[in-house]
Amino acid sequence: MIEEEEEYKKAYTFGADYGTSDFKFGPITCGEIPKIIHNRGYFLDKDSIMYKAFEASKEVVVGDEVPLYLQSSEDLSKLIYPMKNGVIKKDDEKAWRVVEEISRYSLKFFKPSREDFQGFYVVASLSSVSPKYMYEKLFEIYKKINEEEPLIKAATIIQQPLAVAIAHKATTCVVIESGHGNTQICPISRYPIKNAIVAVNRGGGDANALTGEILKDLGYGDLAREEAFIRKVKENLGLIPANLEEAIEEAKRNPEKFMIEFKIPGTRITIEMGKDAWMRFLIGEYVFNPNHEIYQSFFTRGMPKPKDIKIGDMVFKGMLDFGEAIIESIERCPIELQPHLYKQILLSGGNFSWKVPENIEGIAVDATTKIKLLLKEKGIEEVEATMTEFPQYSVWRGCIIYGYAVPQDYEWSWERMEGWNKLL
């Protein structure tokens, strides 16, 4: 790299991770941790006092200011999370408006005052299932921001799994990103292997739905309406079984070992599972494999079954178990590469954080062990799965390394979907 370019990028490489719930951003000079805000925007009611009092010319508020504008629980309907499924529809004007405002906010937030500043090298990161028009739209937004104020020298967009792989120093691996709404499996061998990406329409939100049903069965139906409450219960009571049937049998045989009382912090509510503690395993298993017949009773009682859906060009399968999904993805890659991919599976995202209480280790397992077991059932033995470190920051870190290392004279190519789109 030319010395001059290197020096400039050491100061002005900028990462922007458009995650489903959080937006992580900042220049390379942030060091280890980026700035994090919710990836959401609040649309102002033009009749509101706040709008009038501040003579706000902007129609959408983003960043740390949003809570100041919330007046009641009804206002939550005016909160737009544009990246809910990792994909924004082409004509979803409100969502794109939020993306624009959030991008503008981030760049202005870190706008340097130094005289040598001629715009950031911006590396944005989108979900691996984002269609091409999302790239086009994002570049349009950057261009528009630059017309107002020259903040971006050049921009590029990379897929989130690639950024995760870069941050974890893994040049050949499979990244499994599981968020609230869905899960994506993306093999990487120095490049994301686009044809091999498999998407599953199941994420943390589905485990929440099942937890809600279980709470109803336990007699806490009135509490099972609040998503935040259900999520806390899931995180504190849910367990991943090594083998579902064996775990249920053991929990029914020795219920005291699995019994748990959970007090919701800051409230007087205590959940007691008693003899029904075996149901804890249903929650974790459902994330990894929802095909056991035991779930049928929940579906017949009205719990929505994860469906196959098409988002953009990608079909998200609802009921595919994670083991099957990984195999399907890896088997689309060249045969010589496949064993290397099984040896480095990176699990990323909040949906893989599960507790394993000490006294039931072996019956309850962590996410990496579960993945290995699912693959073992299908005859794949030599598997290494690891959880990503600093899951919140890894995509941003990957963006920073990418922006720093990719030569500035490598121009954006729509065919390869990489390179620098020079905006100044």
Next chain:
Amino acid sequence: MIEQLIREKIKNLFKEYSCIEEGENHLTFKVSDSILSIEILSGKEILDKNAILNSALKAIQKFEYSNKVYLALPKVYASIIDSEILQNHGLGLLTYDEKEVKEVVPAKFIKKQLIVKENYEKKIEELKIELKKLKENYIILKGAVDALKNEILKLKAGLIKTPLIKEEKITEVKPQIKQETSIGELPSFFKNNPWLEVLAKRGKEPEAYGS
């Protein structure tokens, strides 16, 4: 020509006031914050039977923005005007002929309405200034809160790396990872990262498995 002369005589009568507006049939004066208006009935209109009524009504309208209002009439009209009616309405009466202008009925000083109006305007101005100050303070506070948040994050990250109980054995002192790098340094996640070499070749080699 005669009208011009009359206006000059009126100006002379109110010489302590400064004339801020002059029309064929009216004059407006100002002294400190007070406004004085005069509606003049010209001698030409003497044959018009409604002329006095018309001028009186025009004069009354001037109370909207004036503290004192006079009606100026040719002297010959003075005898047919009941000055008490004018007094009741706060209107002053001036009579004039070619020689002089005389104040027959002094105009009442109307204070209340104008002050209320001025107070509103003043209050709005004050509120605007207050709002501006609030906005500025809000931006400053927001900046301070953001800075504090960053500090807390750094402290948190530092605490994770610091053991709570000191071990007695001699431990190797490792440099702490800096949370914020200055220009010229690279963050720790760059260290031994094979991607730096891979990515530096982008655009210079054929894509392997990517497409």
